[in-house]
Amino acid sequence: MKRTDLSKGTAHDTELAGADPADYVVVDELGDFTYYPSKTAMLKDLEYVEEAASILDRAGNNFHLTLEEGRKLNLGSSFGRVEFTWLRQTWITDRRREPQAHRLLRLYPTTLDALLAGIFETLTLELASSAISSPWVVDVAGEETHPATLRDVDGLLARLDHFERVTVRDPFGHDYRPIRHSPHRLHAPGTGTIYYVEIEPHGGEAGHAPTLSDNLP
Numbered sequence: 001m002k003r004t005d006l007s008k009g010t011a012h013d014t015e016l017a018g019a020d021p022a023d024y025v026v027v028d029e030l031g032d033f034t035y036y037p038s039k040t041a042m043l044k045d046l047e048y049v050e051e052a053a054s055i056l057d058r059a060g061n062n063f064h065l066t067l068e069e070g071r072k073l074n075l076g077s078s079f080g081r082v083e084f085t086w087l088r089q090t091w092i093t094d095r096r097r098e099p100q101a102h103r104l105l106r107l108y109p110t111t112l113d114a115l116l117a118g119i120f121e122t123l124t125l126e127l128a129s130s131a132i133s134s135p136w137v138v139d140v141a142g143e144e145t146h147p148a149t150l151r152d153v154d155g156l157l158a159r160l161d162h163f164e165r166v167t168v169r170d171p172f173g174h175d176y177r178p179i180r181h182s183p184h185r186l187h188a189p190g191t192g193t194i195y196y197v198e199i200e201p202h203g204g205e206a207g208h209a210p211t212l213s214d215n216l217p
Helices: 012-017 039-045 086-098 112-127 150-157
Strands: 023-027 033-036 053-054 065-068 072-075 136-138 144-145 165-171 175-181 193-198
Touching: 023 039, 023 112, 033 086, 033 112, 039 072, 053 112, 086 112, 136 150, 150 165
Parallel strands: none
Antiparallel strands: 023 033, 023 053, 065 072, 136 144, 136 165, 165 175, 175 193
């Protein structure tokens, strides 16, 4: 995999912002998840058939790569929906492996549809370098601001020493409590990596809360 960096200023930015319905998530042979805004972008990035252990669309259809004439990669037919338990555990393992690269700590979904939606939403939010649909909402002691991207939210919160009266809402309507974490016990106020821990919605549980000690370095 060439690992095209979709988070930098490329032609993919407009595809991310446009919420292309024909987007995909690839789970590679190492268990890493990569979002692609289109089939074309995915096939351009992948290099060999066995590289993709699973290719998923938003409905959970499971695809593999095929090798066409002239050794050209193509997307094969779906062989059914992805298995929930495998996908959930692989997703959790990937998030824990590089926690500083995955700082949106969503509730753990309990259904396949919720898991798929969360995977696509989370990867899209982490990659976006421009507004997706609606802005983020950051509430600091009752005063709201509306950053366009997660990167902008980071920049806003980096100026604050404490987050006791701060909540964050992403463009998909999920609410978070920001926390600042440092692997070192002694650190100055305002330093450390910012993580966003989803708050359970009122009126029922959407999933199981992540254990912070399992997700933070």
